[in-house]
Amino acid sequence: RKEVEQDPGPFNVPEGATVAFNCTYSNSASQSFFWYRQDCRKEPKLLMSVYSSGNEDGRFTAQLNRASQYISLLIRDSKLSDSATYLCVVTQPGNQFYFGTGTSLTVIP
């Protein structure tokens, strides 16, 4: 069983749409949770950390449900520049980072 699982998509949405990505993790001892963004042929970059209380950064909202071992990312008012692959990342004790395979998003004009 994979440590982190994501729907690979692709998600093709029109500009201005709201889109949600989901991610599940298998180890209940997981400690920290993040969403990274990876543009084509580039390195992953941190988009936002995910806190148990949920957190928002502009048009982006992240939620964590520890009971269900589930993480989500909501993007409101999608922009063309949001087109990328979004990686769900989970850390476990021992500073181990586990990456999902990513969800591809294309925002269409």
Next chain:
Amino acid sequence: DGGITQSPKYLFRKEGQNVTLSCEQNLNHDAMYWYRQDPGQGLRLIYYSQIVNDFQKGDIAEGYSVSREKKESFPLTVTSAQKNPTAFYLCASSTAPDRRVWLAKNIQYFGAGTRLSVL
């Protein structure tokens, strides 16, 4: 500017040749990591190091070797034993697990990557 520098950006390997990918960071991070990413795939951990002079195998260590003689440097050698080395190689660093740092700040930062191809 603080960050992680990988070099070269592109690398070509001849059959039977060992090649070394460089990774240097000036973020004062204790932990460093090497990942491999194949097209359309996620990141797979090759090796990681939590402290100088110590490193551990990741999920796909066969055909690779590393060293950690200095805190800021974590070079990866792709040996001739790695039969399918063509991939995008990413180096990352983060703060150490034993420091009393708020876990939410234990973020992994990446270099720009090295694309390795076989001639």
